[in-house]
Amino acid sequence: MVQEDFKDDYIVEFENVCKMFRRRSEEGFFRGDLLVYKLLRRKREEAGLVRALESVSFKVGRGECLGVLGPNGAGKTTLLKLACSLLLPDSGSVYVNGLDTREHTDKTKSMAMIIPGSRFFGFNELLSPESNLMYWAAVFQVPRARAKELIEEALKVFGLSEVRDRRVMFLSSGMRQRLNMARSFLAGRTVWALDEPTIHLDPWVAEDIRQLVKNVLVGERRYTILLASQNIYELEKLCDKILVLNKGKVVLYDSVDNVKSKLGHRRRIKITFDQALGKNHIETLTSEFDIVNVGDNYVEIITKNAVETLPKLYKLLRRLGLKPSDILVTEPSLEEIILKLLR
Amino acid sequence: MKGLLELLHQSMVYIRTRWKLRTAYRVSFLLDMLDIFIGVVTYFVLGNWLSGPASETIKIYGENYASFLIVGMIVNQFFRASYEVFYWALSSKYWSNELTLLLLSPRGIEAMIIEAVLVTYMDISLYAFLIFLFGFVVLGTPYSPNANPLLLILVFTLSIVSILSLSLVSASMFFILNAKQGLEPISWLVSMLTPFLAGTYYPPEILPQPLQQVAWLLPQTHGLASLRKIVLKGCGFYEILQSVAYLAAFSIVAVCLGRLLFKRALKKALKEGDMPHW
Numbered sequence: 001m002v003q004e005d006f007k008d009d010y011i012v013e014f015e016n017v018c019k020m021f022r023r024r025s026e027e028g029f030f031r032g033d034l035l036v037y038k039l040l041r042r043k044r045e046e047a048g049l050v051r052a053l054e055s056v057s058f059k060v061g062r063g064e065c066l067g068v069l070g071p072n073g074a075g076k077t078t079l080l081k082l083a084c085s086l087l088l089p090d091s092g093s094v095y096v097n098g099l100d101t102r103e104h105t106d107k108t109k110s111m112a113m114i115i116p117g118s119r120f121f122g123f124n125e126l127l128s129p130e131s132n133l134m135y136w137a138a139v140f141q142v143p144r145a146r147a148k149e150l151i152e153e154a155l156k157v158f159g160l161s162e163v164r165d166r167r168v169m170f171l172s173s174g175m176r177q178r179l180n181m182a183r184s185f186l187a188g189r190t191v192w193a194l195d196e197p198t199i200h201l202d203p204w205v206a207e208d209i210r211q212l213v214k215n216v217l218v219g220e221r222r223y224t225i226l227l228a229s230q231n232i233y234e235l236e237k238l239c240d241k242i243l244v245l246n247k248g249k250v251v252l253y254d255s256v257d258n259v260k261s262k263l264g265h266r267r268r269i270k271i272t273f274d275q276a277l278g279k280n281h282i283e284t285l286t287s288e289f290d291i292v293n294v295g296d297n298y299v300e301i302i303t304k305n306a307v308e309t310l311p312k313l314y315k316l317l318r319r320l321g322l323k324p325s326d327i328l329v330t331e332p333s334l335e336e337i338i339l340k341l342l343r
Numbered sequence: 344m345k346g347l348l349e350l351l352h353q354s355m356v357y358i359r360t361r362w363k364l365r366t367a368y369r370v371s372f373l374l375d376m377l378d379i380f381i382g383v384v385t386y387f388v389l390g391n392w393l394s395g396p397a398s399e400t401i402k403i404y405g406e407n408y409a410s411f412l413i414v415g416m417i418v419n420q421f422f423r424a425s426y427e428v429f430y431w432a433l434s435s436k437y438w439s440n441e442l443t444l445l446l447l448s449p450r451g452i453e454a455m456i457i458e459a460v461l462v463t464y465m466d467i468s469l470y471a472f473l474i475f476l477f478g479f480v481v482l483g484t485p486y487s488p489n490a491n492p493l494l495l496i497l498v499f500t501l502s503i504v505s506i507l508s509l510s511l512v513s514a515s516m517f518f519i520l521n522a523k524q525g526l527e528p529i530s531w532l533v534s535m536l537t538p539f540l541a542g543t544y545y546p547p548e549i550l551p552q553p554l555q556q557v558a559w560l561l562p563q564t565h566g567l568a569s570l571r572k573i574v575l576k577g578c579g580f581y582e583i584l585q586s587v588a589y590l591a592a593f594s595i596v597a598v599c600l601g602r603l604l605f606k607r608a609l610k611k612a613l614k615e616g617d618m619p620h621w
């Protein structure tokens with residue numbers, strides 16, 4: 001587990017948080033028609049419960065960035081909603097800036113902002129980014145004089161100055177995501193919950209958004225960030241700590257550096273041959289080593305101890321009559337480590 | 344021939360798919376059918392009345408049917424917008440994901456309510472003004488010179504407050520009954536009963552006695568009747584006292600009920616994670 005004692009001011013804290021949802025019934029004449037389902041008072045137990053989060057605990061310090069990783073349905077979005085007080089826990093506690101979200105919902109709500117990955121998120125498509133920001137500044141009660149100044153800053157910081165007068169309906173997905181962030185910037189919140197901010201974006205635009213998050217949000221350490229993503233590369237690049245969820249449970253919670261140093265002594269060995277590999281070669285290698293990838297003329301092995309593995313490998317190759325043309329030893333990526341954990 | 348069969352098959356797939364979607368919300372489907380039936384009955388009653396005792400009963404409300412109808416249409420625009428306003432505001436904000444951000448704003452859901460009311464009445468006022476201009480100024484429909492503007496504002500306000508409270512009850516059903524798509528039952532009931540019973544197109548007095556009893560339970564009936572009497576006949580406070588008292592009492596009860604249910608609905612949504620739809 002991560003060393004927590006070096007920080008005394010935690011902005012977001014989860015203590016044994018559990019959250020369950022009801023599964024909806026899909027049976028009978030009125031299937032899907034929840035109105036009648038409720039009027040007929042069918043037993044809720046029929047539908048059953050889904051455990052979205054189970055005993056989740058973690059702490060995020062001021063200016064830190066926590067990466068939340070997990071497959072679809074792991075509970076990432078639920079966790080973000082809880083941090084923004086859009087949901088309340090069934091048991092356990094969520095604290096934002098030391099305040100319990102259940103007791104001080106109104107106060108904790110005003111400290112966090114959620115940024116979803118969806119392209120369509122509450123913008124008036126017929127208005128320009130500037131007019132949309134003007135509207136949201138009024139909603140977030142930014143004083144009139146300050147609003148104009150802030151909007152100018154937001155348009156500049158998030159690279160929207162050139163499209164400030166263009167209708168939102170004509171903006172690209174990347175620009176919309178920038179506008180999403182600009183809106184949150186106006187609200188002036190300390191906690192930012194980013195829910196898959198680069199989803200649906202092409203790799204170039206995604207990288208652009210990552211850079212923006214890194215430079216504007218993470219870099220200045222003014223904000224506490226919860227970043228949910230399925231992209232391990234993104235989290236490795238942007239986050240200080242990482243929390244891996246699987247089926248609502250915490251599988252791993254540690255600093256990115258710790259994860260890599262604890263599990264990172266593993267090595268990936270790629271052996272390339274001049275000749276194509278036969279079925280018997282692969283079978284023998286698989287029985288002796290942890291093979292992660294096989295090609296026509298190469299194999300990739302993951303090992304905990306490269307120093308011990310290499311002589312053993314040479315010996316076996318000689319016995320099989322295989323002559324390697326190249327041997328490459330590399331550090332496995334965080335992605336490989338986490339995928340192994342989730343399996 | 345093969346092309347024709349292909350087209351036929353394609354058309355059948357479209358029809359089947361549409362039918363499945365149409366009947367996915369079966370209550371909504373059944374209520375839609377009932378709506379058509381009530382519409383037919385409403386026009387049947389109107390037709391019978393116009394071809395029979397119309398000229399006699401219209402005297403309760405003024406000189407002629409044209410002015411009766413114009414006042415009815417203007418007021419009905421406000422009433423209809425009022426009982427739909429919160430449910431549709433909540434629904435549109437919910438499905439566009441704006442609700443999530445509004446909830447995180449300092450005013451929260453209150454911001455949505457303020458915006459919905461302002462925008463709705465801005466639109467409806469323009470519409471009502473145009474009907475007024477056309478009906479009373481261009482067509483020269485008579486209205487009473489003795490109409491008391493203060494009394495008019497009082498009755499209008501009481502009617503709107505009571506209907507807005509019903510709208511809050513209707514919006515609560517969005518989360519309480521999870522009526523997020525298809526028809527919302529409270530809104531449906533009110534919008535169905537108003538033209539039929541409340542006297543938009545004909546006076547409620549022509550309805551059979553049992554239906555009249557139901558009609559006078561609706562705040563719309565009292566609102567429409569009183570406003571017509573003020574504008575078209577120049578009636579004073581004491582002549583419409585009964586309706587004013589009913590509207591005041593209804594407003595108090597409905598405001599309390601609306602607030603209570605809406606609070607409960609929000610609490611439930613927050614607990615069950617129903618607030619943001621993504």
